[in-house]
Amino acid sequence: MTGPGNRAWAAVATGSTLLLGALWAFPLLWAVLTALKTEEQAVAQPVQWLPTTPTFTAFRDVLTLGDLPRWFLNSALTSLVITLATVVLAALAAYAFSQLQFRGKNLLFWVFLAGIMVPFEALLIPLFRLMNDLGSVNTYAGIILPQIVSPVAVYVFKGFFDQVPKELREAAVVDGASEWRILWNVFVPLSGTVLWAIGIVTFIAAWNNFLWPFIITTSPEMMTIPLGLTQVQDAYGLRFARTMATAVLGGLPVVLAYLIFQRRVTEGFLTVTGVKG
Amino acid sequence: MRDTIPPQARAQTGIPRGTRRRTPGGPIALLMLAPFLIAYLLFFVFPIGRAVQLSLTQSSLTETGPFVGLSNYVQLAGDPDFWASVLHTGQFALYTVIPVTLLGMLMALAVNRLVRARNFAQALFFLPFVLPVSVVTLLWQWILNSSFGLVHNLFGTDIAWFGEPATAMPMVALVTVWWTVGFNMLLFLAGLQNISREVYEAAQLDGAQGWTAFRTITWPLLWPVTTLVFTLQLIASLKIFAQVYILTGGGPFNSTQVVLQYMYNTAFQNLDAGYASAIAVAFFLIILLVSLVQAALLRGRS
Numbered sequence: 001m002t003g004p005g006n007r008a009w010a011a012v013a014t015g016s017t018l019l020l021g022a023l024w025a026f027p028l029l030w031a032v033l034t035a036l037k038t039e040e041q042a043v044a045q046p047v048q049w050l051p052t053t054p055t056f057t058a059f060r061d062v063l064t065l066g067d068l069p070r071w072f073l074n075s076a077l078t079s080l081v082i083t084l085a086t087v088v089l090a091a092l093a094a095y096a097f098s099q100l101q102f103r104g105k106n107l108l109f110w111v112f113l114a115g116i117m118v119p120f121e122a123l124l125i126p127l128f129r130l131m132n133d134l135g136s137v138n139t140y141a142g143i144i145l146p147q148i149v150s151p152v153a154v155y156v157f158k159g160f161f162d163q164v165p166k167e168l169r170e171a172a173v174v175d176g177a178s179e180w181r182i183l184w185n186v187f188v189p190l191s192g193t194v195l196w197a198i199g200i201v202t203f204i205a206a207w208n209n210f211l212w213p214f215i216i217t218t219s220p221e222m223m224t225i226p227l228g229l230t231q232v233q234d235a236y237g238l239r240f241a242r243t244m245a246t247a248v249l250g251g252l253p254v255v256l257a258y259l260i261f262q263r264r265v266t267e268g269f270l271t272v273t274g275v276k277g
Numbered sequence: 278m279r280d281t282i283p284p285q286a287r288a289q290t291g292i293p294r295g296t297r298r299r300t301p302g303g304p305i306a307l308l309m310l311a312p313f314l315i316a317y318l319l320f321f322v323f324p325i326g327r328a329v330q331l332s333l334t335q336s337s338l339t340e341t342g343p344f345v346g347l348s349n350y351v352q353l354a355g356d357p358d359f360w361a362s363v364l365h366t367g368q369f370a371l372y373t374v375i376p377v378t379l380l381g382m383l384m385a386l387a388v389n390r391l392v393r394a395r396n397f398a399q400a401l402f403f404l405p406f407v408l409p410v411s412v413v414t415l416l417w418q419w420i421l422n423s424s425f426g427l428v429h430n431l432f433g434t435d436i437a438w439f440g441e442p443a444t445a446m447p448m449v450a451l452v453t454v455w456w457t458v459g460f461n462m463l464l465f466l467a468g469l470q471n472i473s474r475e476v477y478e479a480a481q482l483d484g485a486q487g488w489t490a491f492r493t494i495t496w497p498l499l500w501p502v503t504t505l506v507f508t509l510q511l512i513a514s515l516k517i518f519a520q521v522y523i524l525t526g527g528g529p530f531n532s533t534q535v536v537l538q539y540m541y542n543t544a545f546q547n548l549d550a551g552y553a554s555a556i557a558v559a560f561f562l563i564i565l566l567v568s569l570v571q572a573a574l575l576r577g578r579s
Contacts, residue, residue, distance in 0.1 A: 124541070208409040
């Protein structure tokens with residue numbers, strides 16, 4: 001079955017796939033190469049493919065001259081709080097929906113699910129007004145609060161909790177454990193995969209969110225990375241090495257997160273999309 | 278109240294009907310639900326009602342003005358700028374949805390063949406997807422720069438790709454395809470892994486290989502993933518805002534202004550929150566309509 005012809009064909013297929021992949025990822029490499037050049041090398045004609053004398057000047061400049069460190073801090077802080085709050089709120093609600101009995105349970109869960117149909121984008125104006133009334137425009141609270149409500153996270157957690165064998169909870173109840181203890185000591189330790197899935201996807205989504213920070217922040221020092229990066233094109237003009245150094249630094253955290261946790265990120269997106277439970 | 282333990286589980290656990298311990302009632306459930314419920318009501322349900330209410334008023338961004346009935350909607354129905362923005366959104370959907378679906382499938386088929394380099398190739402195609410939108414736009418603004426960009430250097434073109442009405446939207450679409458297709462590849466890869474090897478082996482005994490195997494096995498068995506990807510991408514494409522806003526600002530000559538940007542400009546630049554809320558409600562209805570039509574069509578097919 002695997003004759004020499006087949007093997008050659010397989011090698012060609014593998015080679016072309018990798019070549020296409022390299023081509024696909026080339027813009028990323030090009031950004032890194034540009035960022036390592038001097039401004040003169042970056043715009044040299046004809047094009048200089050490799051930096052003749054790689055330099056970190058552009059990186060040093062963007063880290064010391066602009067607001068980039070501040071945007072990093074803002075993004076890290078808001079994304080972490082959003083992730084933590086989303087997971088805690090969703091896990092608690094999902095436990096109630098999955099394991100407890102109360103009046104109106106099915107109706108309420110149905111209402112939550114229907115909420116997935118309403119696009120966040122349609123709520124920008126009332127949300128901005130609400131934040132304005134709460135005095136939260138251009139604050140961390142303003143950036144964070146509307147991003148912590150995730151019906152999808154509740155749905156995914158509930159789906160997982162529903163599969164936990166009933167005996168586990170029954171046994172804990174017989175031992176006199178409270179619902180809080182059961183959730184914390186029985187369900188949370190079992191939820192590793194799903195916790196990671198929701199956590200990572202929420203974190204990446206929060207880190208990359210453009211629209212809401214765009215609406216709710218009004219000054220450069222409150223901007224997050226995705227928003228701040230739109231400012232540098234104007235600030236640096238034709239200084240492409242600096243612009244690319246900013247882009248590389250801005251993309252680095254999520255790229256590293258993906259490379260380190262490749263399997264978990266992949267599983268996370270699949271779980272949240274419902275392709276894999 | 279419905280029982281939470283399904284009959285088959287009850288049979289397995291051996292808990293006889295009726296001896297089930299009385300479940301703790303509302304209080305603890307309410308406490309656990311409260312944080313999510315409060316946030317949900319405050320940041321989701323309340324804004325929905327408020328959007329509808331505002332759309333029936335003549336309001337500024339911060340002050341609620343007088344009730345004007347449906348006049349915002351009447352104005353919207355005859356607003357050429359609104360219909361142009363709907364058209365541009367549709368154009369963007371047309372340029373992106375089918376390419377990202379098909380390309381995602383092709384990538385998955387190619388990556389799925391690999392053994393050793395599989396994770397590596399998958400990462401190459403997937404990496405752009407994890408980037409924030411503004412990193413993506415900075416990269417492409419640099420590559421497509423009409424005087425110093427790579428495309429200029431390689432092909433000698435001087436075209437301002439995002440500044441010409443003929444090329445602006447196709448280029449925004451191209452950048453979006455590059456950015457998001459890896460996600461679809463991921464879903465297709467998961468779909469491919471669900472097709473068991475035995476199906477292919479059985480088909481091979483019947484002489485089905487290559488294209489025939491793809492047409493008779495892979496394509497039909499991937500259909501559920503294909504419809505999922507198509508659905509997700511269609512809805513996502515209607516919500517287009519950031520790439521267009523950053524790359525073209527809606528220009529040139531409003532030729533790329535999409536619905537969300539029209540809403541944004543109306544609310545946050547013209548400070549006409551009443552009219553912008555009518556656009557928001559219309560936007561929601563469009564999305565709802567597309568979802569329902571799509572669901573009906575797909576159900577008809579399967």
